[in-house]
Amino acid sequence: MKPMRVRKLKEWLIEKTILLSGIFSVVFVLLIFLFLLREGLSLFRGESVIDFIFGKSWYPISDPPRFGILPLILGSLLVTLGAAAISVPIGIAAALYIAEIAPLRLREALKAGIELLAAIPSVVIGFIGMITLGPWIKNLFNIPTGLTALTGSVTLAFMAMPTIVSIAEDAITAVPRQYREAAIAMGATKWQTTWRIVARAARPGMLAAVMLGIGRVIGETMAVMMVTGNAAIIPTSFLQPVRTLTATIAAEMGESVQGGPHYAALFAIGIVLFVITFLINGVADLYLHRSRR
């Protein structure tokens, strides 16, 4: 047996290392946020926050420039909501099917398929969305362009789905067998057990799955830029081109002058994105704590 002192030292070292990693990750996030603030806040010397967020036109290179991001916020919102409306029900249902119903062989095959889907780079999905989904939507609805909010939502739903399915599936599989047994022993059917007990027990995990999926959608840039048509106008329907916050940053960062108002405006968009993500996580956290009571 090793002397007590050595073991204590080892414990101490391990503990502090973990603590340090924890502190670092928080510090990094803070630094990123500070950096965003520093670069972005200068915009508000010449521009009011209200005009920025609720301004209806985004003409960053006209003279004078107009930095209203309402169309971009609505674009992001529309595409994200659409993607969530598609991917959440399908993803959760797929996870329930894989975890609870599918026979063993099929389950393995489906899980492998989902992992494969997760491994496809977003440009590739964007590319497929652009050359197959776009024309298809154009013909189906008989509209001038296939690059629309709907195209973006469907494309992004494909990207959110693997995250949602695999995390939700883990959560469902982790529900202890004893709950299922108890429900079955009371005469519940397979479906009643799955729906009333297993899905309820796995709810925090499924919520996390949904949040991560949506997080991926909000942050996604490449694919969305390729399929949504990039028109910074206030959207009134799913069948018209939109532009998202992320796509704006990616598309315009290269052509903006460092330190100029356009540059600052793009960083300010970054702050908005940061705050949105933060809010979503906060709401999820609140909900998780409440349901854990």
Add this chain to the structure above:
Amino acid sequence: MSEISIETRGLNLFYGDFQALIGIDLQIPARKVTALIGPSGCGKSTLLRVFNRMNDLIDGVRVSGQVIIGGQDIFAPGADLLGLREKVGMVFQRPNPFPLSVYENIVFGLAVHRLARRQEYGDIVEQALRSVLLWDDLKDRLHHSALKLSLEQQQRLCIARVLPLKPQILLMDEPCSALDPIATLHIEELMQKLKKEYTIVIVTHNMQQAARASDRTGFLYLGKLIEINETVNIFTKPAQAMTENYISGRFG
């Protein structure tokens, strides 16, 4: 013997090629506590889980012979499986309340079998909790998570949640093995109270428990029912030498 609640005739059960129950013939009287004892692996849980067909969940299980509950062979083709499990409630070794509120745990069975209207739920919950002597402790915590209760309370809740189904039979597989001695005594007292209305079959490793809490005791060994009789007889003058060896602690 008085009214019979469960009867088996020539019951065999196989897990694949392994025969876990061999030619079991027994009768379990209504509104009495029947204990099943025997060394580990002798088939007590397997036999108990025949009575509500929980073994159906395991792949490769085959059953032959008859098990008659409520006048019907529960393995007959077309037997009403869900109805059987409504009539025959089960309490498990480890307390396993659903990760829901106390209230939701109790109304689960009602919702599943559509047994009552929502307006009646409140009364039924109160009645079920009173039956297991939990009402006074929990009446202000009905909507808190059942997982926050003490183990004893959880096990009581697990008994309470099958009562709204108005079962005739309660199966309990070592219901006290996760509990401390005091809680164990409490659950045994509860069984004495419940047996006025329900037939209780309890599997136990604890011979004192069988002696204290049961009216009849069956001794199983290697898948066979060696002997079943009034508990006093089993513990004072067993008919079989094997039973005597077991209860006097010479094996098992």
